[in-house]
Amino acid sequence: MIVDALPIEDRAIAERLASRYDGRWLQGYVRWKVRTDRAYSAARDVLSGRRRPLIDVGCGIGLLPLYLREHGHAAPITGIDFDERKIAAARKAAQGYAAIQLRIGDAREPLPRDHDIVLLDILHYFDAASQQTILGNAARAGDIVVIRQGIRDGSWRHRLTAFVDGAARVLRWMKAERLNFPSRAEVEGAFADFDGEVRPLWGRMPYNSYLFVFRRRASCASSGTTSA
Numbered sequence: 001m002i003v004d005a006l007p008i009e010d011r012a013i014a015e016r017l018a019s020r021y022d023g024r025w026l027q028g029y030v031r032w033k034v035r036t037d038r039a040y041s042a043a044r045d046v047l048s049g050r051r052r053p054l055i056d057v058g059c060g061i062g063l064l065p066l067y068l069r070e071h072g073h074a075a076p077i078t079g080i081d082f083d084e085r086k087i088a089a090a091r092k093a094a095q096g097y098a099a100i101q102l103r104i105g106d107a108r109e110p111l112p113r114d115h116d117i118v119l120l121d122i123l124h125y126f127d128a129a130s131q132q133t134i135l136g137n138a139a140r141a142g143d144i145v146v147i148r149q150g151i152r153d154g155s156w157r158h159r160l161t162a163f164v165d166g167a168a169r170v171l172r173w174m175k176a177e178r179l180n181f182p183s184r185a186e187v188e189g190a191f192a193d194f195d196g197e198v199r200p201l202w203g204r205m206p207y208n209s210y211l212f213v214f215r216r217r218a219s220c221a222s223s224g225t226t227s228a
Contacts, residue, residue: 010034010041013070017063020093026061033063038203039120039148040067042211046146051075053115055141057107057134058122062090062100069097075116080105108133111141119147121209124181131182135190139214145191147212148201152181157208187212 014034018027034040043064047054052075056064059079068077076099081087090102107122108130117138123131138145150161162179188196194214201211 013067016070017066017093020066020095021061021089022092026089030061030063034067036205038201038205039209039211040064042148042201043118043120043146044068044071044073046144046213047073047075047116047118050116050144052143053078054118055080055111055115056118056120057111057138058119059086059090059102061086062094062102064118064120065090065100065102066094066097069100075099077101078103080107080109082106108137111137113141114143115141117142117145119145119149121148121150123147123149123187124179127180128182128186131180131186132190135187139190139194142214143216145194145212145214147187147214148209149187149212150181150208151184151187151210153183153208155208157202157206160206161208184210193217 014031017034018030021027021030040063044067047068050073054065054068054073054075054077056077056079059065059081060083062079065077065079079087079090079100079102081090081102082104084104087102087104094100094102107126111117119134119138123134126134138147150158152158158181162181184198188198191214194216196215197211197213199211201209
């Protein structure tokens with residue numbers, strides 16, 4: 001039913017993006033992510049019309065940058081991930097798209113200012129100090145910061161999310177030494193100078209995912225949006 005509810009445009013995008021990756025498993029993964037993962041459409045909606053360059057921290061196989069391009073997002077995009085295998089797959093898939101740079105890097109490294117920032121499901125692979133470094137870097141650099149993250153709240157959704165992500169780590173799909181889910185307060189704490197919005201983003205999925213959108217308090221002249 002999730003697939004049936006997907007707009008025809010996104011079904012076509014899912015097929016186009018899947019064809020850019022090698023191997024049936026990875027192609028199937030791309031189709032599944034585009035068709036079921038609400039983080040992509042949520043990020044698209046928040047970033048619609050934005051002109052500021054975008055940094056996707058923990059970009060993995062580069063699926064979000066490609067998805068945004070397919071939906072007409074024209075701002076330059078940089079994807080950063082420390083997994084060389086995924087960056088290699090991302091670079092191959094991104095061939096032919098303009099102004100997408102995909103590079104190997106550490107999520108904890110400082111970020112250039114005056115960008116929009118996206119962090120999708122990466123914080124829980126770091127210890128608490130590293131999480132605050134990542135969030136602090138995003139707060140210093142970002143005009144808009146979009147975060148999708150499972151949070152630690154003791155719910156059954158949290159326990160299931162921790163189990164699934166733990167399995168991904170064991171299977172080496174996620175290269176990480178630990179799982180350390182932050183609380184909602186720990187995510188929000190770095191963004192005192194922002195207006196924040198937080199809402200569940202699990203849809204029909206069982207995972208304990210939340211969408212955090214932080215917008216820096218600034219004048220309309222520096223908002224980075226297109227004119228009305």
